[in-house]
Amino acid sequence: MQFQQLVYFVAVAETLHFTRAAERVHVSQPSLSQQIRALEKELGAELFGRARGNVALTDAGEALLPTARRILADAETARHEVQELVQLRRGRVRLGAPPSLCTGLLPEVLRAFHDQHPGIELLIEESGSHDLVRELARGALDFALVVLPLPTPSPALTTVELLHEDLVVVSSAAAPGPRRPVRISDLRHEQLVMFRHGYDLRELTVAACRAEGFEPVFTVEGGEMDAVLGFVRAGLGVAVVPSMVAEQAGRDLRVTPLAPPGLRRTIALAHRSDVAPPRAARELQRVLFSTRAPSRTDRAGGGRTAGGVGIRA
Amino acid sequence: MQFQQLVYFVAVAETLHFTRAAERVHVSQPSLSQQIRALEKELGAELFGRARGNVALTDAGEALLPTARRILADAETARHEVQELVQLRRGRVRLGAPPSLCTGLLPEVLRAFHDQHPGIELLIEESGSHDLVRELARGALDFALVVLPLPTPSPALTTVELLHEDLVVVSSAAAPGPRRPVRISDLRHEQLVMFRHGYDLRELTVAACRAEGFEPVFTVEGGEMDAVLGFVRAGLGVAVVPSMVAEQAGRDLRVTPLAPPGLRRTIALAHRSDVAPPRAARELQRVLFSTRAPSRTDRAGGGRTAGGVGIRA
DNA sequence: TCATGTCCATAGGCTGTTCCTATCGTGGGG
DNA sequence: CCCCACGATAGGAACAGCCTATGGACATGA
Numbered sequence: 181m182q183f184q185q186l187v188y189f190v191a192v193a194e195t196l197h198f199t200r201a202a203e204r205v206h207v208s209q210p211s212l213s214q215q216i217r218a219l220e221k222e223l224g225a226e227l228f229g230r231a232r233g234n235v236a237l238t239d240a241g242e243a244l245l246p247t248a249r250r251i252l253a254d255a256e257t258a259r260h261e262v263q264e265l266v267q268l269r270r271g272r273v274r275l276g277a278p279p280s281l282c283t284g285l286l287p288e289v290l291r292a293f294h295d296q297h298p299g300i301e302l303l304i305e306e307s308g309s310h311d312l313v314r315e316l317a318r319g320a321l322d323f324a325l326v327v328l329p330l331p332t333p334s335p336a337l338t339t340v341e342l343l344h345e346d347l348v349v350v351s352s353a354a355a356p357g358p359r360r361p362v363r364i365s366d367l368r369h370e371q372l373v374m375f376r377h378g379y380d381l382r383e384l385t386v387a388a389c390r391a392e393g394f395e396p397v398f399t400v401e402g403g404e405m406d407a408v409l410g411f412v413r414a415g416l417g418v419a420v421v422p423s424m425v426a427e428q429a430g431r432d433l434r435v436t437p438l439a440p441p442g443l444r445r446t447i448a449l450a451h452r453s454d455v456a457p458p459r460a461a462r463e464l465q466r467v468l469f470s471t472r473a474p475s476r477t478d479r480a481g482g483g484r485t486a487g488g489v490g491i492r493a
Numbered sequence: 494m495q496f497q498q499l500v501y502f503v504a505v506a507e508t509l510h511f512t513r514a515a516e517r518v519h520v521s522q523p524s525l526s527q528q529i530r531a532l533e534k535e536l537g538a539e540l541f542g543r544a545r546g547n548v549a550l551t552d553a554g555e556a557l558l559p560t561a562r563r564i565l566a567d568a569e570t571a572r573h574e575v576q577e578l579v580q581l582r583r584g585r586v587r588l589g590a591p592p593s594l595c596t597g598l599l600p601e602v603l604r605a606f607h608d609q610h611p612g613i614e615l616l617i618e619e620s621g622s623h624d625l626v627r628e629l630a631r632g633a634l635d636f637a638l639v640v641l642p643l644p645t646p647s648p649a650l651t652t653v654e655l656l657h658e659d660l661v662v663v664s665s666a667a668a669p670g671p672r673r674p675v676r677i678s679d680l681r682h683e684q685l686v687m688f689r690h691g692y693d694l695r696e697l698t699v700a701a702c703r704a705e706g707f708e709p710v711f712t713v714e715g716g717e718m719d720a721v722l723g724f725v726r727a728g729l730g731v732a733v734v735p736s737m738v739a740e741q742a743g744r745d746l747r748v749t750p751l752a753p754p755g756l757r758r759t760i761a762l763a764h765r766s767d768v769a770p771p772r773a774a775r776e777l778q779r780v781l782f783s784t785r786a787p788s789r790t791d792r793a794g795g796g797r798t799a800g801g802v803g804i805r806a
Numbered sequence: 807t808c809a810t811g812t813c814c815a816t817a818g819g820c821t822g823t824t825c826c827t828a829t830c831g832t833g834g835g836g
Numbered sequence: 837c838c839c840c841a842c843g844a845t846a847g848g849a850a851c852a853g854c855c856t857a858t859g860g861a862c863a864t865g866a
Contacts, residue, residue, distance in 0.1 A: 181496060181568055184824090198843060211825050213844065218823095223575045230843070231767035239584065239771040240575045247571040251564055255494055258560040262536045262553045271552060454544030458552040497853085511814060524854050526814065531852095543814070 185219040186248045196235045269299045271460035276305040276312035276324030284424035308378035322461035327380040328446040339448040347443040349436040351418040361439040368394045371417035374401035385420045498532040499561040582612045584773035589618040589625035589637030597737035621691040635774035640693040641759040652761040660756040662749040664731040674752035681707040684730035687714035698733045
């Protein structure tokens with residue numbers, strides 16, 4: 181049984197006329213006759229009574245017709261559904277991102293993406309890089325924005341550098357504080373407001389302080405991004421945050437850059453190496469890079485160079 | 494899109510392994526790969542992620558799978574339904590017959606047919622030949638048992654002679670009556686119980702009397718077969734009925750044959766010339782002729798010889 | 807590190823199918 | 837009585853599907 185044969189069969193069933201049916205399906209009349217015959221032979225039953233000038237469905241034809249129609253309709257549906265995915269009219273992207281990026285970068289990017297593809301569902305998982313990497317490996321995420329280097333590098337993940345963020349010090353606009361760029365070592369004498377465990381920023385900041393030979397002092401610790409900024413506003417201390425976050429945090433925060441070499445962190449987009457991300461996810465990747473594309477160096481998760489892992493058209 | 498491709502696709506989707514899927518559908522692995530590729534190309538989307546040792550459905554594949562399964566199931570259903578008709582496990586026969594045959598011949602035949610094909614629905618229309626011919630032409634019946642010659646002969650109908658029936662006179666067993674064969678002309682002095690208009694037997698009997706030069710006298714008229722026999726039993730008069738009916742009517746009826754040449758009528762099976770009867774109807778035809786097959790002369794409705802209208806195997 | 811095995815993709819040749827054009831056979835209508 | 841309409845048939849060209857053989861990439865174990 182072939183789809184063609186069913187198409188021909190339905191055409192004849194609807195026109196009750198071989199020649200006209202052949203025209204309708206754009207095939208010669210003998211070809212159509214032949215295919216109908218082949219179908220009849222396969223099914224072991226005549227589908228049409230072919231009395232002179234009076235083509236009519238037999239009972240077998242009558243039995244076949246509704247199912248044939250349904251099969252053809254289903255085939256059309258199948259094509260259509262796949263097409264919707266291809267054309268990004270439908271779909272889903274599961275993106276993981278650290279809280280700082282959810283605050284800073286993502287709103288703008290997701291807005292742009294959603295405007296272009298309103299049918300695509302966006303699922304955001306807000307976690308530290310460690311959790312995100314695990315979720316990626318499980319297949320629970322299509323992509324994750326992560327801070328490089330990865331806490332648990334693995335060749336199973338491919339990362340593509342997205343951007344470098346400068347970290348800055350924020351403090352209460354009301355409180356007296358340094359106007360000039362500060363050095364990390366200056367933080368030895370500051371009271372810090374610190375994120376909860378799991379934030380990449382926490383690990384990064386603490387590591388930087390230790391590299392300078394001191395252990396940072398926290399007045400408050402454990403909050404999420406918004407809470408930390410609120411505590412800083414309230415004068416409880418200073419915090420080290422990405423410049424992008426600081427910029428968006430408002431005027432009642434004083435933003436102080438770090439003196440060179442400062443602190444930078446590299447944000448990358450990570451995905452499993454073994455499966456190509458869904459079409460919609462690749463499209464989000466494209467939007468992500470076109471919105472904010474200061475760096476496009478490909479790096480494998482383990483630190484090895486992984487060529488050719490770019491965006492698939 | 495081809496059925497084969499969907500079969501292959503489902504096999505790969507279920508095994509997540511090209512080589513094993515190929516074995517399962519009894520095709521070489523390259524052929525299967527090629528068909529999957531062709532399907533992907535036609536749909537414009539990859540259906541599988543082919544990472545080393547990790548074949549997985551893409552979102553497009555995920556979208557296609559349920560519909561593909563449904564299409565294949567429907568195709569199976571279509572084959573099955575047609576097959577049921579072919580194998581006479583299901584179907585319908587619409588048969589028209591005059592009341593005398595419904596009483597005499599049909600019970601036995603239909604019983605035999607039903608025993609062989611319990612899934613076939615039997616619809617009997619009990620009418621005179623005139624009505625039956627009209628219903629046949631309308632397509633409301635597959636077959637009709639009719640009395641020849643047809644009241645309205647037409648080349649649109651094909652008739653096949655089935656049997657000749659002798660007509661006999663029945664009278665009450667209680668009442669005195671002739672023991673020897675009677676002649677038609679003897680009926681001039683009898684009180685007749687007569688069927689309602691529409692019975693072929695009525696037309697035949699009345700015509701026979703008129704041919705003998707007299708108009709028959711009815712004590713009761715208008716009843717159906719059973720009623721007429723009841724009236725005869727009650728001694729209201731005699732009736733002319735087919736011998737087969739008379740035999741089954743019981744012992745309280747006296748059956749008197751007609752003297753030669755007697756009265757015979759020819760029963761034929763009629764169907765439309767332009768469409769082959771459904772499979773189940775042809776099977777009933779076969780049973781009909783094998784149960785009671787004294788005559789098989791083919792005759793066209795108009796009286797012309799119509800060759801090759803036999804039972805299709 | 808190298809040999810080996812697994813697994814999917816590719817290449818080339820063969821066969822069967824599908825399609826075409828041309829033609830036939832048969833009823834029905836002018 | 838001839839012609840027309842319509843489906844069936846015939847024969848040949850183009851194509852698709854399948855096969856075997858082979859390639860290439862990765863994983864595994866000595």
